Amino acid sequence: MVTPRSGPAWVLGLLLLLSAGPSATPGHAQETATIPEVENAELLFEEGITAFERGEYATAHERFRLVSEYELNRKTTAALLMDGKALVQLRRYRDARTRLEALLSRYPETTYREEAEALLERAQRRLQEERRAQDTLRIGVTLPMEAAAVSLSQALFNGVRLAVDEHNGLRRRYIRPPGLRTEADTFEVYDTARLAGDSLAAADGETTVAAPTDTVRVDSLRIVAEQAARPDWVAKMHFRRTGPRPKTARAAVDSLVRLDDVDVILGPIRSRVARPAGERAEAARVPLMAPMATDESVSEGKNYVFQANPTIPDRGRIMARTAANGLLLDRVGVIYEQGNRLSARMAEGFREGARQQDLTVPLSIPLQGSRDWSRLPTLLEDSTLIETDSLRARRDSATTDSLLAETEALYLPVSGRGTAGKIQGALTGLRQILPGTRVLGNAEWHDLPFKEAASAVTATYTNGFYVQTDRPAVQRFVRRYRLLTGNTPDELSTDGRRLAYVGYDVARFLLSTLSPSGTAPPPRALRTAPTYDGLGMRIGFQRENGNQALFIHRYRDQRIERLR
Structure with a gap:
């Protein structure tokens, strides 16, 4: 037996008792010859004892938990008791209480009853102290x-x-x-x-x-x-x-x-x-x-x-990741409005995300103004000025035609006034010169009135806000909101409706991720939290400080489908 590095004498005595063999196995039921010795349980128990002695309480808890999940064997009650001790050391007092209560209720005549009751009282006292100070x-x-x-x-x-x-x-x-x-x-x-x-x-x-x-x-x-x-x-x-x-x-x-x-x-x-x-x-x-x-x-x-709201460049980066990993595309061109800051920043983010994902961007086409969205056929035929990731150069029309032919999809981040008109003009032009080429977009592509044209290019886009009104959770929220304020979110302005859902979702994400601890919540908890699928938004930081979770939609058969 290895002597523990530190700790009171009663810990050493308990470890000696638990390791003494079948004659020292706790519990009246386990002192009979009918209790089997399970080899794997015995091995896991010894590994748990070793980890506990070393102060590796998380490992010890996992080993003891596995022992207790076997059918009744000679280490069952010992594992429950030691699991309670490991959980107390980890300050998981509520879980420790559950384990110890299971031991006492299942094996009321265990020889460890006095020890378990003392440990249970300790866990309950610590839990009450935490509640008083950190509630x-x-x-x-x-x-x-x-x-x-x-x-x-x-x-x-x-x-x-x-x-x-x-x-x-x-x-x-x-x-x-x-x-x-x-x-x-x-x-x-x-x-x-x-x-x-x-x-x-x-x-x-x-x-x-x-x-x-x-x-x-x-x-x-x-x-x-x-x-x-x-x-x-x-x-x-x-x-x-x-x-x-x-x-x-x-x-x-x-x-x-x-x-x-x-x-x-x-x-x-x-x-x-x-x-x-x-x-x-x-x-x-x-x-x-x-x-x-x-x-x-x-x-x-x-x-x-x-x-919580993805940054403008991140929207382009997320679309690039989706194109490479979700849609399995290899070559995507970019058409954006150079004078529109939001459109240009999304295009910039897409190109950056494409480099990170080994997604080729064979060409980028900067439009000089909003009217250029409806002039794509003329611009592509008459102009040889294009951009690539590394240079801006004048190319002959044959090279431009070759680049367009190799492009599997086009990313069109549209923003500003009249977005529906811009998108309609772009789709009309692309149908003439690049029929069948897939189109990628941003949130402005959501719920367009011309779904047939969007379906023809399987338009796929990111979207930061989406409410499925037929979900029971959404309907409950609407009822509660009406009772609280006298009206429903749908009766608010467009921005007001969105903010009502955003407030709920962001607060729910925080409440599901953080808890009182007596010290400031670690920011890592937010960065590593599982993606939260809310009523109107998705929240997941994926080790970043900007939300990386967006809805992904596409048009097919004149309907909108949610892909993610």
Whole structure:
């Protein structure tokens, strides 16, 4: 037996006992001759003991867990006890409690009962201490409240609030007087501080958005807030206003960090104010999630600042990855509007992503203005000025024809005013000169009125926002939103509708990824979290600070299909 490097004497004594052989096997049932000795279980148990002695508690837990999954054998109860000890060392007190309770309930006469009960009491005490000290995730929300932006901020905040409600296990329900015929409905509300017996959170005063009253009358209906479930921990929102100027966003974040000690910040909306807000959050080492900012400078070079809305260049890079890995294309040309910053930046991102994926871009064609989208046949026939990844050169028409013939698809990032007209003009021209060539696009290609033309080129595009209205989860959200605000997201402006869903999805992603820990949440947790498929958006950072998850759609048979 190898002596442990450190630890109290009782650990060494226990290890000696567990390793002494069948005569020392715990549990009345296992002291009989009918209990089998399973060779693999014995080997895994010894590996677990060795790992535990070395302080490799995660490995020890895995070995003991595997032993306990075999049918009843001479190491079953010993493995359950030692697994509980390993989990306590890992500070996974809730899991340790589960293992120890299983030991005591399944084998009530085990000779390790006293040891297991003492360890169980220790795990429960530590779990209670953690709950008292770390029962609340504090979410800072900073949004503009000037007249031009207040409706959009309200829509986003309502989405955030409903996500927090849902996590906190709170519900508001209709109570119908006898004889009143109407449809009952429920939704969760952020009413934690006002519910009787709730010790998990207290009223926030002026630093947070006020909670609604417990009981509200709507016509003849009475709406009552109640605690429908008790979560392990609650989330609380702390709100700060921002103005249009960068310094107000920086001050709002500074206040959330210093006065409210928030764990994570959601907002602001626009890139111009998200940039200074992110700089302050980075200095404070508090994760900040910008929900709508698209300028890469918001998160570039930072460790704690994230962008839920993919940056403009990333949209091109993601399309390049999709072309190479999803569509299995080898050669894709690019046609973009040179004077349009968004179109040019997406084209730039596509070329960069193509180089990373070994996807050949045989040609890039810069258009001088929006009218050039409908002049593609003339431009390709008359002009020999094209771009490649390495040079811009004048080529003869035969070379241009050869490059076009070798191109399997064309990426057309369209942006600005009149996008539908630009796309229609481009498709009409491409049908004349390159029939059958596949076309790739961006979010502006979604839900075009001319689906037949788009289907003819199997137009495939990235999309950052997509709501399937027939999903039960979406329908529940719509009902809850209506009960909270009096209207549905569809009754808002286009931007307002999107922000309502974005607020919910971003908050749900944060709540499913982070938890109270007593220290600032590590930004790595956000970068490595599994892709979240929300109501209106996908969120996955894939070790980046900008969202790398987009919906992928295509047109086929005059319908839109979601590929991812």
